[in-house]
Amino acid sequence: MTSRQLGFLFLAPATAFIIVLFLAPVLLTAVFAFTNMSTATGITGGAWQVNPGAMRRLALEHEEPQLAEALQVQVFAVDELGLERLIQEGQPEALIREIDAELLGQSFASRREIARALRALENRPRSTREINALASTFERSLVGNRYESEQALFDAIAISGFDLNADQEQAVAEATWTGWNWTTENFQRMVSLPDNRTILLNTVFYVFTTLIIFNTFFALVLAITTHYMPERAAGVFRSMWLLPRVLPPVLYVLMWKWLAWDTGFLSSLLGYFGVAPRNWMLHDAPSAWTVVIMINGVIGASMGMLIFASAIKAIPQPIFYASEVDGASRWQQIRHIILPQLKWPILFITTYQSLSLLTSFQEILLATDGGPGGATEVWALHAYHTALSNYAGNLSYGYGAALALVLVVIGVILSLAYLFFFDFKTLVRPPRIER
């Protein structure tokens, strides 16, 4: 095996992970985004069904109001066709003779009515299930039935006595299709809605405020202050800052709720100073944002702290000694030794954390759920709400995926911008000595 082949072999597991865990979800999101997929349409396919929504489409979009009205009428007709079918099924002769004599030519407006008539027969079957099956033999309408193929739909239409031309058949097939269709409407809808602009601005505000204040600046403060602390104390201090990251999010946010609710710690404490209790988490937009940013920022700061602290540790100690001999102050050490060495860690943290903040929503979901009044609804949370949460049981997978796809696009653009801004080429350039 050549070293090149060996290289590919070593890369294979990582490649497989990237395909399964990154490329496949992105591709599926892109595919879903161009569909009108929802709970009602299902994901894996569809059928043909005459239901009120389908008939409204047939009447309005396909301009067949009379046909739509006719198709919605439920009919159970005792006819020769049904009797023949009973013979084929091997039903008892006495029953068939009785149906022929008593019910042939009669028509019923519902399963309940025909079942009632069948139950009045002397030779009737003795179970509800068989009676219902008998009734179905005489069903001459399509209402509520699911047909697994277009042909089955057309057959049922023919048996029900409708004589449709090719255009009408096509219209009925299109209107009654329950599955999803390809569409670009999700994107038109996304652009046209005023709320989406607000949500986008919320997202920009949330990502950059958290990123700048906590994930980068505060992380730097933590890293630098712990750098100047005795080793053991610094270790304890850093471990404490790691706690929010290692706590399960549900527990971590619950503790914030205890802190911020109007019956919580903060309100109780401020009560002694005459401040009326309030739900600091949901009081108004500024207080909700403060809490949301702090919840995420405190988690995010710990990661930056670790990266920056280890980068500072990698700076050769003699440089610090030399600067102290030259009489440099702490601030001058930070300004002229530490910060210049942290350019690449800052690039990494900025890139990684902004992408992470862009797509993470679980803490906001648990804390404010986007409230109050949608004030803290960010794009990823909105995509989640759309795709996976609906009070009436109809989740909008397609539109939700379109919203999620926007995040993928923004993520890629942001990454490229960061690489350009931080001059990534210089980072990967070989050392001068090798040139």
Add this chain to the structure above:
Amino acid sequence: MTITRTATRLSLATALLATTGFAAFAEDYTFRVWAGGSGPVDDYRTIAIEMAADILEREAAIRGEELTITIEGRTTFDGWDDFKQAITLASEAGDAPEIVVTSHTDIAPWSQAGIIVPVEDYVNLDAWPLNDIFPNLMGIGSFGGTVWGIPQDSESRPFFFWKEHMRAIGYTDDQIDALPAAVQNGEYTLQNVLEDAVAMQEAGIVEPGYGFYPRVSNGPDYWQFYLSFGGTIEEDGQLVFDRESMQNFYQFFADAVDAGITRQNHIGTPWDQWYAEVASGRAGMWHGGTWHYARYTGREGLDDFFNTIQFTLIPAGDENGAANTITHPLMYLITDQGDEDKHQIAAELVTIASEPRINTLHAIRSAHLSIARSQSDIDLFANDRWASQATERLLPYASAQPNNTDFGAYIDVMWSNLEATWTGRKTAEEAVADAEAELLATLGDAISIR
């Protein structure tokens, strides 16, 4: 198999049955029953199915069949959204529970998706106990002319007044007793609610933000206020967005916040806190559900409900609307899991579980209303003051939300814009304009804008 639920499949089943009959056989079935929106007192939603399984096993034994049914009930979910997400995703994975207890509004999307099968294919609607169920409730379980679900319970959503606080702002006992009638005939309106709540707060009887203390989360309750201002939700199968009614409804909540009788940050208040507060007289007026009675008098320890709290319909908002209430009955739905035999047994189980005596256990334990006429003949039900009074005062005026595939999208738009108005992020006018734009973009012809 090309046609589902039509001649072929059922004929095959009949042919099979005709040849084999109900010969003695040993069958083991496991049914998972998931019930949404259920608290600790709603356990009879699944226990009723366990009781039905016992009866069905005994019936089978008498016929000489060996039938063993195992019921796995689950009632703990984190709210309706979580429950519906669980059901829909489990269905997509082909692993849904066989029986679900859920809102009737799920019937439209779930029947289109093929998640559920029509219960009318497996039951005798003319036989007891189904022919004893109120026809309007059976209608709520129907969609497009087909009966998809059997009502599991019924309820309605009253407006509540804390009597002592009403007395403190000058109402006499007679006036308080006459409130249900005054609300019903439109003499006492939502405008009076605003005025009385302000009076309570100005007199220092309740704290700021506690004069009118509404539901803390999205729910059918809020459509009642749209109806109070003359709104129509659906007409002839098409959803309706009535601009003026929606704006007046939004404005009412904005006014309540402006007047300081409702907190701007009220939405999202924890339910436990909310129940404890309304059941202890911290709030002057509020609205809830008939099942709240069980919580107030149970876990919250309210001793004398009838002398402490008055309940009425939701008052009219203006001359366009009327006092009303919404009933949101839950349904037993059979999912398309397993074969026809399994659907059949599931249907028989929910039928038996709907027998008056069994349903009454749920109704009284959880303070729900009855689903069938003869429940009023059962002592447990007839002797319960709340069940009989609430039924009489509220149910005749109750309407239901529509069964419409697109209603879920409408709910989202209504709620998000109400929230935005409530919290002051939008004016009522802006919220209605945004709602209209979103509904047009989302639903197009499926909604009529007036």
